Amino acid sequence: IVLTQSPGTLSLSPGERATLSCRTSQGVPNNYVAWYEQKPGQAPRLLIYGASKRATGIPDRFSGSGSGTDFTLTISRLEPADFAVYYCQQYDIPPWTFGQGTKVEIK
Amino acid sequence: EIHLVESGGLVVQPGGSLRLSCAATGFAFGDNTMHWIRHVPGKGLEWISLISWDGGSTHYADSVRGRFTISRDNSKNILYLQMHSLRNEDTGLYYCVKEESLEGFGEFGGLGTLVTVSS
Numbered sequence: 769i770v771l772t773q774s775p776g777t778l779s780l781s782p783g784e785r786a787t788l789s790c791r792t793s794q795g796v797p798n799n800y801v802a803w804y805e806q807k808p809g810q811a812p813r814l815l816i817y818g819a820s821k822r823a824t825g826i827p828d829r830f831s832g833s834g835s836g837t838d839f840t841l842t843i844s845r846l847e848p849a850d851f852a853v854y855y856c857q858q859y860d861i862p863p864w865t866f867g868q869g870t871k872v873e874i875k
Numbered sequence: 876e877i878h879l880v881e882s883g884g885l886v887v888q889p890g891g892s893l894r895l896s897c898a899a900t901g902f903a904f905g906d907n908t909m910h911w912i913r914h915v916p917g918k919g920l921e922w923i924s925l926i927s928w929d930g931g932s933t934h935y936a937d938s939v940r941g942r943f944t945i946s947r948d949n950s951k952n953i954l955y956l957q958m959h960s961l962r963n964e965d966t967g968l969y970y971c972v973k974e975e976s977l978e979g980f981g982e983f984g985g986l987g988t989l990v991t992v993s994s
Contacts, residue, residue, distance in 0.1 A: 802980045811970065811987065812920070817980040855920055859979050863936060864910070866920040 769793055769858050773867035779875040786843040788870045790856035795836050800860035803832055803841045806869075807852045815854075816841060846872070877901040877984040879971050884988030891961050895988055897954040897971030905929075905949035908974040910981060911956050913967040913990075921967075924956065925974070939965075961992045 770793040780786055790801065799819040804812035814823040816832035819839055829844040843850055851874050856867040883895040895911070911923040924935045924945040933945050944957040954971050968987040975982060
């Protein structure tokens with residue numbers, strides 16, 4: 769399954785809302801889609817699994833939605849720590865595949 | 876909290892070999908399927924291989940099948956990736972990843988180890 773993320777780069781200011789898209793080349797039957805945040809020099813951090821479930825310790829400004837072939841990560845109010853690269857992943861149909869990433873940068 | 880420490884990455888010439896290791900703490904290593912994933916510059920994250928909890932089942936990406944071998948030692952809580960016939964395109968940051976038993980998602984817990992294939 770090929771995952772296509774858009775946009776490639778999102779330029780926003782702190783306090784704004786970020787909406788990141790992930791489209792899959794075929795349906796993900798169980799909605800086993802995850803979102804990860806990665807900052808330079810750090811491992812990817814799990815934010816969302818099962819399309820909409822927040823991982824342990826993830827603040828509620830992060831939310832995931834979607835089903836089938838279209839999935840969305842929303843950050844309701846960007847904080848300075850949220851400027852990073854975000855990857856979606858499907859773990860429903862082997863092998864695991866990842867999107868190419870969306871960079872959220874400070875405008 | 877899971878903690879995964881990857882090691883073994885080096886600069887190696889094309890055609891060379893390397894063995895990567897991943898030391899795991901903070902969870903019941905022997906209960907979980909484990910994966911190797913690499914981050915290739917300009918290409919993003921790529922799944923490489925997985926091994927079942929007992930080592931009885933392994934799977935590989937087409938790009939590495941026949942050249943890489945995944946294994947584990949549950950008595951030592953260590954995951955391995957033996958890499959042969961390395962190519963320039965194998966260059967990247969290699970992560971070991973724990974598969975969560977019930978929900979199936981992956982958990983990264985380390986900083987990765989850098990493999991550079993270059994003459």
